[in-house]
Amino acid sequence: MANPLLQVDTLTKSFGDRLLFQDISFGISEGDKIGLIANNGSGKTTLLNILAGKEPYDEGRIVFRNSIRVAYLEQDPVFNPDQTVLEACFNHQNEIVTAIARYEEALASDTQEGLQDAFTQMDLLKAWDYEQRIKQILGKLNIHRLSQKMGELSGGQIKRIALANVLISEPDLILLDEPTNHLDLNMVEWLEDYLSRSAISLLMVTHDRYFLDRVCSKIWELDSSGLYTYEGNYSYFLEKREERISARNAETERAKNLLRKELEWMRRQPQARATKAKSRIDAFYKLEDKARAQKQEDNLRLAAKGLYIGNKIFEARHVTKHFGDLCITKDFSYVFSRYEKMGIVGNNGTGKSTFIKMLLGEMEPDSGDFDIGETVRFGYYSQDGLEFDNQAKVIDVVKDIAEVIDLGDGTRLTASQFLQHFLFAPDKQHNYVYKLSGGEKRRLYLCTVLIKNPNFLVLDEPTNDLDIVTLSILEDYLAQFKGCVIVISHDRYFMDKVTDHLLVFDGKGVITNYPGNYTQYREWKSQEDQKQVESVKPRTSDPHTFKPASPLKNKLTFKEKKELEQLEKEIGLFEKEKGLIEENLSSGTLPSDKLIEASTRYSDLLTLIDDKTFRWMELSERL
Structure with a gap:
């Protein structure tokens, strides 16, 4: 049985009259890799803050194992x-x-x-x-x-x-709040591999479903003030959560049927209420609470028509853009098709957001231009678009843009109904903006973009800080959206579901048009990289055919071979000296002056061994 690192019992936390979680208990053991899932505003970050000692709690008990090292990656360090x-x-x-x-x-x-x-x-x-x-x-x-x-x-x-600080310290337990935010796809995959191979225990909040699936072996869900545990990855969680909700709804239906009978009994004897069996009256109110507890699945289908969009969308004509020595695009031309859904990928700093800003007219290219169709109406969700009046109410923020949205099939939704589709319950709609969590503000910002009913959506990192339920709703919305879409995102799952082809930025001005989703692109790229590696390997000659051996370009010179032999000897001597110094320092018998001298030499040896080993590896690779 794995050694426990942390035990939490009957933990409760509320803000005023808003209950986040009540009497939740859990433990984390060595080797556990746990993903925490909940809707925005349900208390995910609050729970991490409590465990990190940055926020108080109302009731309960938190016990860490002695001498445990805990590191915390905050959402906004x-x-x-x-x-x-x-x-x-x-x-x-x-x-x-x-x-x-x-x-x-x-x-x-x-x-x-x-x-x-x-x-x-x-x-x-x-x-x-x-x-x-x-x-x-x-x-x-x-x-x-x-x-x-x-x-x-x-x-x-x-x-x-901040993420680097967490990883460098090599703690026993790490708490991660949205670790993949602001990482490009290559970094996300590196971090995914690092955490999955590491023995470090972790509890993390993330919306990246591929990341959850490949790193976590347990999923915890905060729902209706309780904590539900699933012993498996994200795919297993989806299956078992559906079973739990179905069972809960079935139980609720039974409670509703029984409640109807109890209501009849309560109404038949109003004049004798004081003499009724108190236990039955108490049971009635508990039953009433249970009957109201039915889980409403919020991923309702929205199929907004969008404004009419013509055949001409936009054409990029010989677009070139530089920032100093950095080339964003070089003589790039492209004709965007009607109803196209494109993903844009590339490492951070390769110019993805700059390309979008040129398309929207917020930035001028050095040469070339974008010819935009007359019927195109952009809806732009930017990374830094959160500019709300914190004293405004949620419903008023949306109503100031539009009172209704046309779904295109004769159905019209009011601002309030539209907000409900994106998980803002009626009581939440009358909250002030400053009371919203970071994820809820992002969700509200998304609503302000969509309710304008554009026919061309441009989404720059829309998945940051949105919970998984909201992402599922957005994915369904975009799948049925009768218009054009461009998405920049590091969320591979989201890209796979939403886009049908990619523009890949390499950071040197070259943009590759790939006809497929992100997973298909990575598989193709991996195969191409492998071919590249194999093409530079020396080929073994046919035993039946004489071919003169051709010298390798990077073959070691005579001088470098001698250097390699010398390095091996030196590294061995330094390692031996290092071992002797360690023994002397551990003996406790050295006088203070010799102790200082030995400590200084020890630090020098570590540097020498690192430098010599690096050079040895460099030369060895060319043997």
Whole structure:
């Protein structure tokens, strides 16, 4: 049985009269990888904040195992804007950074008091190569300018640095709130592989369903103030959740039938209410609550017609755009078809959002142009489009745009009805905007775009901060949308369901038109990469045919072979010296001056071994 890391009993949390969860109990053990799912505003982030000690709770008990290391990736991390990227990583408080600080403090003091203990702790936490690990993880997350000030970075870059801090510290348990937000598709796949291979336990909130499916072995669902657990991945969760809801609805129907009989009994004796059996009256009110508890599935079909759109949509004609040395597009031409649903993919910084802004006329290309059809009416959902009056009511925000939306089949929905389709219940519609969670504000922003009834939707990262239920509704809406769609998203599941072909940006001005969804593209790309690798491998000659061997371009020179032999000897000697120093330092018999000398030499050896090993690997690959 796995060792427990955390046990939570009868946890309750509310905000005023709004109950988030009540009497929920759960445990997390070593090796658990858990995905937490709920509608926006149900308390996912609040629960993570409570476990991280950043928010109080009303009732219950939370017990962590002694000496456990916990790291938390917040949805909106905050850093000192005056720090550099590297300083932000070293100033991020965790056990390893604290150990490094203690070691450096003891080393710099006159008496070297506590140096032996500090050294032992550094060794125990594997803190000697911490800076190298920082650089490796930041590189994987496409953060390379380590001297750049934090105040100069975008929100996405800050989130990636916070993620790097979490991963570098190698905790026993990590809490992740939307870890894939602001990561491009290659980074998401790298993180997916890293977490699935790692022994770290985790509890995470994410809307990325492929990520959930491939990383998590358990799913927890917050629903109706309770917590439901599913021992399987996201696909298993979908199947079992449907069974749970069906059973719950069947139970509710039975309760409704029984309630009708009880109502008749209550009404027959109004004058004798005081003498009725108290237990039966109490049971009646409990039954009434159960009868009202039927789960309404909110993924109702919306098939908005959109305004009429002609045959001419838009044509990109020899479009070129640069930002300094970065080439976004180079002589790009494309004719967009009627009812086309296109996905745009590429690493961060390759110009996807810039392309969209040129299409919408918000930015001018260096040369070339976009010819837009006269009937095209854009609806644009941008990454930074959340600009609401926080003192306005939700219903008024939508009504200010349109009172009704035409679904195209003779059906018209009022603003209130439209909001209900996107999970804003009538009582929620009269809340002020400032009371909404981040995900709920995103959902409201989506409603303000769709209710304008455009015929060409342009969605730039629409999946960020939206819950899975809302994404399912949006996917159904787009599948039946009678118009054109362009989507930029790192959510592979969403892209697969919504788009029928891709534009792939490589960051060097080349844009590839791929006829298929994202999964098909990745399979094709993997095959092409494999062919590329195989094409540069030396081919074995036919045993029956004499062919003179052709020299390899990168074959080692005589001098490099000698260098490789010397490196092997040097690395062996350095490793042996390192082992001897470790034994002396652990003995506790060295005087203070020798202890300082040995510690300094030990740090130098680690650097030398890293440098020599890197060069050895570089040369070995060319043998």
